[in-house]
Amino acid sequence: MGYRLWPVKGNMGYIPGRSSKKETAKEETGALEAIESKPVDLDLLKLKKAYEDLEETHRQLRESHIEMILRLALAAECKDPDTGGHILRISDYATEAAKAIGMAPDQIEILRYASPMHDIGKIGIPDRILQKPGKLTPEEWEIMKQHTVIGARMFLNSRSPLLGAAGQIAQTHHEKFDGTGYPNAMRGEAIPIYGRIVAMVDVFDAIVSKRCYKEKWSFKKAMDYILTLSGNHLDPKLVKVFHQIEKKVRRVYEANVTIENFIADFKPNVPDPGI
Numbered sequence: 342m343g344y345r346l347w348p349v350k351g352n353m354g355y356i357p358g359r360s361s362k363k364e365t366a367k368e369e370t371g372a373l374e375a376i377e378s379k380p381v382d383l384d385l386l387k388l389k390k391a392y393e394d395l396e397e398t399h400r401q402l403r404e405s406h407i408e409m410i411l412r413l414a415l416a417a418e419c420k421d422p423d424t425g426g427h428i429l430r431i432s433d434y435a436t437e438a439a440k441a442i443g444m445a446p447d448q449i450e451i452l453r454y455a456s457p458m459h460d461i462g463k464i465g466i467p468d469r470i471l472q473k474p475g476k477l478t479p480e481e482w483e484i485m486k487q488h489t490v491i492g493a494r495m496f497l498n499s500r501s502p503l504l505g506a507a508g509q510i511a512q513t514h515h516e517k518f519d520g521t522g523y524p525n526a527m528r529g530e531a532i533p534i535y536g537r538i539v540a541m542v543d544v545f546d547a548i549v550s551k552r553c554y555k556e557k558w559s560f561k562k563a564m565d566y567i568l569t570l571s572g573n574h575l576d577p578k579l580v581k582v583f584h585q586i587e588k589k590v591r592r593v594y595e596a597n598v599t600i601e602n603f604i605a606d607f608k609p610n611v612p613d614p615g616i
């Protein structure tokens with residue numbers, strides 16, 4: 342995660358050009374300890390206060406950045422009125438699956454914030470197709486599939502790891518493990534892990550949710566159905582893990598997540614997602 346828009350918690354005294362984050366952090370801690378251990382020195386106290394103010398400003402900037410990303414994802418959802426809190430549940434399911442496979446915390450945080458944007462490309466799909474109550478014609482279906490490519494294009498060449506991941510997820514969340522997905526018919530582990538995870542939780546949440554063309558399935562029926570997709574649509578290792586964490590999945594399923602509590606939940610102690 343080389344790129345930072347701004348310094349983050351634990352990295353208050355960011356100095357451009359420093360080679361090692363660890364080294365920098367150590368030096369900063371030392372500097373602050375020195376400040377704290379001095380008797381009364383007005384200038385040093387002012388400096389300490391300035392550091393604290395700077396850290397608070399950075400925290401607020403990061404929070405508003407994350408909030409804007411989520412609200413942007415919600416803008417895409419507005420075009421697809423059936424989906425409700427879908428993007429937020431996707432993030433929660435994906436986070437649980439990522440934790441269960443032992444993904445690194447930084448990567449989990451990136452997935453957490455990038456996964457809500459998986460369908461952002463739907464902004465570019467005409468409403469007459471997106472909101473059509475009946476079955477799509479083959480031509481309309483081809484247009485619908487383009488939401489993956491449109492989404493990827495929206496984040497093209499971003500220097501932010503978070504937005505880069507959002508583009509990758511947009512591009513790959515309809516690829517299938519057996520190579521029959523779209524837009525690139527990628528196969529197996531050639532599909533990035535973020536795309537494989539979002540593919541699984543996207544299917545799961547779609548089938549347990551009511552849509553204009555179908556009733557919602559029960560939790561049990563949906564879990565069983567996911568098993569039938571192992572190895573064809575979905576990564577078998579992920580399907581196995583998803584069943585192993587069934588209790589956590591159910592907790593997300595039963596929670597009534599809104600954007601307000603979604604953002605509030607993630608405020609404290611969020612590791613640096615590299616944005």
Ligand SMILES: [Fe+2]
Pocket residue numbers: 459460488514515
């Ligand atoms: Fe999609």
Ligand SMILES: [Fe+2]
Pocket residue numbers: 427459460543
């Ligand atoms: Fe989705």
